[in-house]
Amino acid sequence: MTTMSTPIExxxxxxxxxTGALVSDAGSIDWLCLPRYDDASIFGALLGDEQHGRWSLRPADPAAAATRRYDGDTFVLVTRWRSAEGVADVIEFMPVDDEADAVVRRVVGIxxxxxxxxxxxxxFDYARAxxxxRQIGDHDAPVLLAIAGPDAVAVRGPRLHPDGTTHRAAFSVSEGQTVDSVLTGDRSYHRHPVAIDVDAALQRTRTWWTDWASRVERGGPWQAALMRSMLVLRALTHPETGGIVAAATTSLPEDxxxxxxxxxxxxxxxxxxLTLEAYLAHGYTEAARRWRDWLxxxxxxxxxxxxxxxxxxxERDLPERxxxxxxxxxxxxxxRIGNGAVDQYQGDVIGEVLVALEAARLAGVTETPSSWxxxxxxxxxxxxxxxxxxxxIWEMRGDLHHFTHSRAMVWAALDRGVRAVREHGxxxxxxxxxxxxxxVRSEINETGVDAAGRHFTQHDSTDEVDASLLLLPVVGFCAADDPRMLATVARIERDLLRDGFVMRYRTSAGTDGLPGDEHPFLACSFWLVEQYAATGRVDDATRLMDRLCAVANDVGLLSEEYDPGAGRHIGNTPQALSHLALVGAADALAGHTGRAAHRT
Structure with missing residues (x-):
């Protein structure tokens, strides 16, 4: 079977x-799950081809060229199409602060x-249904209604005509004209998805995103990249539950x-x-309270x-299928849907939570009896x-070990507990x-280093290094200029750099228990920027930061990994951890004290 070859970037x-929709620069929505990110897809072409579901909207002229941007600090996407016939904008968004789950695609003649x-x-249902x-509505207001099991979708706009299992529409826009197409989803046992007021929804959505972004504490030369990263983190944070998904997609390959x-x-x-800490470092204490309540x-x-x-x-039951x-x-x-790593023990996780909650205390978020x-x-x-x-941290599917980063986070968990008592009463x-x-500190100093005690190691049974070791100074386990840390950085530069970008670890060592290889992990490269900045290697930090920000796509999004040889994004997208690490690196280079002050 022929599958999609649209680059992830x-x-x-x-x-x-x-939830979120992924729309390509060719005007095709190839991924959308309703009503949540972790629900089943109604468009799945991203993981197959057009027969697995998509919604394409573009000029009939195949030679038409497009440029696109977000409308300021929002997720309102504006694509300008230029053809031999003329110029038109496609304005696309999902209304926020609205009960309806909708995708709006407005075409404006320029x-x-x-x-x-x-x-x-x-x-529906990952292309299984x-x-x-059928057509409902009337001639002047056609509605295409699609139902399968519990799910229903209505599409309003130019009349869609059947062509096998595909539906097609054709229309034209002249200067000053507007044509709207709106997809709304709901449960099939509810009333048919209702129409929305597009003008009001667009204004409300622009205002909502702009107001949220206006509260981000700003500064530094990478402000635009930092702002888009903060917006991505907000887009991945559920407005009601406070849960934060790691990415908007499943099964985009690392290899x-x-x-x-x-x-x-x-x-x-x-x-x-980590998202909580980014929110705190940029003034969002209310988001911290919501996430704590989710926890x-x-x-x-x-x-x-x-x-x-x-x-x-x-939800706890996330079986991998x-x-x-x-x-x-x-x-x-x-x-794959679901994730088998749910049953793993990762020793760093409780430490990450307790470090974040200590940061919340330092930011003035008051403990409740239940939270403490x-x-x-x-x-x-x-x-x-x-x-x-x-x-x-990398969810190894091989043998269990005492991973040094995990042990350092156990240390951090206990350290933050001590601080809570001694410093916060x-x-x-x-x-x-x-x-x-x-x-635990003494044990790491003895067994989490190489035989000569020169550098930290991935775990207690190897001389290999691991990019997660770059986080040891960030949580206060050691100073960034500790001789062992400097030696660790030198080993990472020797063993884990690929075309100047940082791998998580050497897959050839076999620790992860998986076949195949992977590509440089973007978050790890941003961690190296932080380490460089903390030890005065500002020129190195700046050069690497510039390269990393240039890796973002035309609208500022980052995936999990990057193939520098092909210049391609790799892995799930947009990836929260990549954007989180960008925020941390930008703060470090800008001399921003927020994250560092909270972490250490």
Whole structure:
């Protein structure tokens, strides 16, 4: 089967913060799940071809050329099409602060008269369900209604005519004319999805995003990249639950053509905690409170049952399954939904949460009896599991180890518990936590370094280095200019740089238990920027930061990884961790004290 070859960097995101659509620079929406990011797709061409669902809207002239941008600090996408006939804009957005889940595509004539074509293929449930489609409404206000099982979609706009299982429309716009197409989704057992007021929705959506962005604390030479990254983080944060998905997609491959394809549409405690810190560093204390409330709901119960990830609503059951209905991006199979790593023990996760909640205290977020009670329970679990080997931050599917980064985050968890008691006056067993904290530090200093004690190592049974070691100074385990840290950076530069970008680790070492290779991990390169900045290598930091920001696509989005040889984005997109790391690096270079002050 022929599959899509649209480059990942060709996609822009439309979002209402509950879910998001990926629209290519050719005008095709190739990925959309309703009503949440982690629900089933109605457009799945991203992981197959057009027969797996898409909605194309573009000029009829195949030679028409497009440029696009977001409308200021929003997720309103404006694509300007130029053809031999004239010029037209396509304005696309998902209304926010609205009960309806909708995608609006407005075509505005700018010059001349431009003919447009719309092609719609709806495939529900990850392309496993071909919906029942019929026309309702009247001649002047046609509505295409598609239903399959519990799902219903209505499309309003120019009349769509059937062509097999595809529906097509053709229309023209002249200067000053506007033609709207609106897709709305709902449950099939509700009233048919209702029409929306496009003018009001557009104004409301622009205002909502602009107001949110206006509260971001600004500054520094990479302000535009930082702002777009903050907006991406907000787009991935559910407005009701407070959960933060790691990415908008599933199964975009780390190794195209290979099997390293994972579902990232869930809330990793680690990524969510780091997002909380980014929010705090830029003035969003209310977002911190909402995420803390999400955390209380998600991990309620026995702390021994804490997971590394949850659903957007705090769901625990996220079984990993392989889909036969989608062949994968460029044939990269299998396509997975759910994530088997949910059952892993990753020793750093509780530490990430407790570091973030300490940052919240420092930012003035007041503890509640239940929030501190939860942290004490998590600390009790850290004490019980203090010697437990884990799968590590990279979710290794090989043997368990005492990964040095994980051990440092165990240290950080205990350290923040001690601070909560000693510096904030909260009640807890600070003596026990302090004793274990100091013991873990001593063990890392003995077993988390190479035989000569020169540099930190990935885990206690190897001489290999790992990019996560760059985070040790960030959480205060050691100084950035500690001789062992400087030696670790030198080893990372020697062993993990590929065309100047940082790999997570050497896959050839076999630690991850997976076949195939991967590409440089963008977050790791931003971490190296922070390390350079912290040790006075400002020129090196600036050069690398410039290269990394240039990797972002034309609308400022970053995926998980980057192939510098091909100049291609790799992996799920847009990726929260990549944008989080950009924010941290920009803050470090700008001399911003927010994140560093909260972390260490």
């Amino acid at each position: 060709s996609y822009a995101l439309l979002s209402n913060c509950r 010059e001349g008269t431009v003919a447009f074509e719309s092609e719609l293929l709806l495939r 071909l919906p029942w489609v 195209p053509g290979g099997s390293r394809n994972w579902d990232y549409r869930f809330v990793w405690l680690r990524d969510a905690a 209380l709901r998600a991990v309620a119960g026995d702390p021994a049952d804490v997971q590394i990830m949850y659903g957007l609503g705090g 392989e889909l036969a209905s989608l062949p994968g991006y460029q044939g990269s199979a299998p396509v 009670s939860l942290q004490r329970a998590l600390l009790a679990q850290v004490v019980e599991w203090v010697d437990r080997p884990d799968n590590g 909260l009640a807890g067993d600070a003596d026990t936590w302090e004793r274990l904290r100091d013991r």
